Amino acid sequence: MTFFSEIGRYCLMFKGMFSKPENRKVYWKEFMRQCADIGVGAIGIVAIISVFMGAVSTLQTAYQLVSPLIPLSTIAQVVRDTVILEFAPTLVCIVLAGVVGSKIASELGNMRISEQIDALEIMGINSKTYLILPKIIAALLVIPILVIIATALGIFGGRMAGSMIGIISGYTFDHGLLDGFLPYNVFFALSKAYTFAFIISSISCFYGYYVQGGSLEIGKASTKAVVVSCILILLADYMLAALLL
Amino acid sequence: MIETKNIIKGFDERIVINDVSTVLKAGRCNLIIGASGSGKTVLMKCMVGLFEPDKGEILYNGKNFTNMNRNERTEIRKEIGMLFQGSALFDSLTVEQNILFPLNMFTALNYKEKQKRVNEVLDRVNLKETNNKFPAELSGGMKKRVGIARAIVLNPKYLFCDEPNSGLDPQTSLVIDQLIKEITLEHNITTIVNTHDMNSVMEIGDFIIYMHQGKKEWEGTNKEIIYSKNKLLNEFIFASEFLKDAKEKRMLEGNLAN
Ligand SMILES: Nc1ncnc2c1ncn2[C@@H]1O[C@H](COP(=O)(O)OP(=O)(O)OP(=O)(O)O)[C@@H](O)[C@H]1O
Numbered sequence: 042m043t044f045f046s047e048i049g050r051y052c053l054m055f056k057g058m059f060s061k062p063e064n065r066k067v068y069w070k071e072f073m074r075q076c077a078d079i080g081v082g083a084i085g086i087v088a089i090i091s092v093f094m095g096a097v098s099t100l101q102t103a104y105q106l107v108s109p110l111i112p113l114s115t116i117a118q119v120v121r122d123t124v125i126l127e128f129a130p131t132l133v134c135i136v137l138a139g140v141v142g143s144k145i146a147s148e149l150g151n152m153r154i155s156e157q158i159d160a161l162e163i164m165g166i167n168s169k170t171y172l173i174l175p176k177i178i179a180a181l182l183v184i185p186i187l188v189i190i191a192t193a194l195g196i197f198g199g200r201m202a203g204s205m206i207g208i209i210s211g212y213t214f215d216h217g218l219l220d221g222f223l224p225y226n227v228f229f230a231l232s233k234a235y236t237f238a239f240i241i242s243s244i245s246c247f248y249g250y251y252v253q254g255g256s257l258e259i260g261k262a263s264t265k266a267v268v269v270s271c272i273l274i275l276l277a278d279y280m281l282a283a284l285l286l
Numbered sequence: 287m288i289e290t291k292n293i294i295k296g297f298d299e300r301i302v303i304n305d306v307s308t309v310l311k312a313g314r315c316n317l318i319i320g321a322s323g324s325g326k327t328v329l330m331k332c333m334v335g336l337f338e339p340d341k342g343e344i345l346y347n348g349k350n351f352t353n354m355n356r357n358e359r360t361e362i363r364k365e366i367g368m369l370f371q372g373s374a375l376f377d378s379l380t381v382e383q384n385i386l387f388p389l390n391m392f393t394a395l396n397y398k399e400k401q402k403r404v405n406e407v408l409d410r411v412n413l414k415e416t417n418n419k420f421p422a423e424l425s426g427g428m429k430k431r432v433g434i435a436r437a438i439v440l441n442p443k444y445l446f447c448d449e450p451n452s453g454l455d456p457q458t459s460l461v462i463d464q465l466i467k468e469i470t471l472e473h474n475i476t477t478i479v480n481t482h483d484m485n486s487v488m489e490i491g492d493f494i495i496y497m498h499q500g501k502k503e504w505e506g507t508n509k510e511i512i513y514s515k516n517k518l519l520n521e522f523i524f525a526s527e528f529l530k531d532a533k534e535k536r537m538l539e540g541n542l543a544n
């Protein structure tokens with residue numbers, strides 16, 4: 042029962058969200074602030090995990106491909122495709138669910154508990170439009186960019202690890218990168234990034250915006266936002282793979 | 287003028303506001319008093335539409351607020367300023383930005399005019415030189431005053447204050463009460479104040495509603511309140527030391543219930 046009423050409320054959130062901004066300039070500023078928050082807040086951790094995940098996948102692929110019959114450049118191909126298809130979009134978005142999702146949920150939850158959302162409503166501002174819409178649009182803009190950066194850094198990390206340890210030279214790696222490259226994979230990765238960005242931002246807005254009770258609930262709401270986002274990301278990951286590949 | 291007609295509001299079967307009807311006085315300080323948990327905040331939130339009453343109507347100047355759509359309500363809300371029990375300042379904005387917020391949203395003033403208005407209202411609540419502080423850096427009383435400043439920055443017709451002086455020392459309370467009273471008279475605002483502070487009642491209560499367990503038990507002025515015959519109200523007001531003299535006087539006169 043609560044499950045269905047939560048889904049209902051989630052849908053109602055969108056219904057109330059699309060209204061004419063009271064003042065474009067203020068909304069634009071809020072949108073830019075959200076972009077900066079999401080982007081700047083997450084770029085560091087995204088960079089670190091991307092470089093390492095690229096490096097690790099080079100090492101592991103090399104470890105598994107021991108046969109002398111397989112050319113070394115295959116390592117680069119495998120690393121490229123795993124990074125583009127799975128690691129960069131999914132892993133990065135799971136991390137972003139933690140970083141961005143919990144931040145959004147606790148920010149909104151705090152605004153709800155301390156009556157700041159009521160204060161917005163009293164001023165005659167549609168709090169859903171003002172608080173939720175800029176966050177979702179900002180996430181849809183910034184998260185795919187983060188995923189693209191993560192892809193580049195991941196491949197770079199793989200190349201670096203390969204040449205540093207002496208498994209595969211930079212030249213061979215570059216050669217492998219271009220071998221059998223499918224632009225469709227990039228499209229697939231971006232579809233995933235957009236889907237996940239929407240999941241992360243809307244789910245965490247939902248749990249934050251509808252917090253009830255005291256400050257304890259804010260913590261619970263942000264945990265729930267992260268957990269539910271992660272589960273939905275993995276589900277969507279599976280479904281997109283089944284649909285698009 | 288604000289009028290409530292037979293407001294009923296419950297949460298999960300439990301009735302919190304039970305059939306409250308009253309007409310609040312325009313251009314005056316209207317007080318809603320009552321013990322903690324008697325439903326003052328809920329009644330106030332029903333009046334401004336943060337809670338939807340289960341039954342009954344709220345009228346602003348004869349216009350039914352209860353069944354208005356969002357846009358019509360927005361028009362009325364632009365005339366409402368509200369100070370929340372916990373001040374509800376935006377944490378991420380400085381004092382100045384908090385007060386600028388409604389100005390940015392709803393006016394086309396230029397930067398200088400806005401700045402001027404911000405300093406005007408901050409001056410009005412005796413808070414100069416705090417422009418660039420964040421709410422977390424302010425004391426409770428300062429937050430309330432910033433809350434008042436933000437509420438009056440657009441020159442509202444209606445000012446709602448939920449417990450403006452709870453958690454403040456008596457002196458600061460008095461300052462805030464005076465401030466509310468002066469602002470009300472200066473701009474002919476209809477003010478509604480929730481309080482359980484008898485000092486405020488005697489200071490600023492032009493019209494008083496006494497709530498007890500969700501019911502309106504009594505209404506009248508601060509001149510009438512100490513002579514009321516309502517037993518619950520007498521218990522409530524004479525619980526305060528402040529009115530000990532009045533109580534003794536009435537004991538002597540022998541006309542105090544109980
Ligand atoms: N959102 C809510 N959900 C459920 N019950 C609520 C809610 N808000 C208030 N109540 C209940 O309504 C009753 C009246 O609460 P209200 O906040 O109006 O009291 P109050 O008179 O403002 O008290 P105080 O002086 O302590 O602020 C309380 O018993 C409270 O439990």
Ligand SMILES: [Mg+2]
Pocket residue numbers: 326327328371448449480
């Ligand atoms: Mg209250």
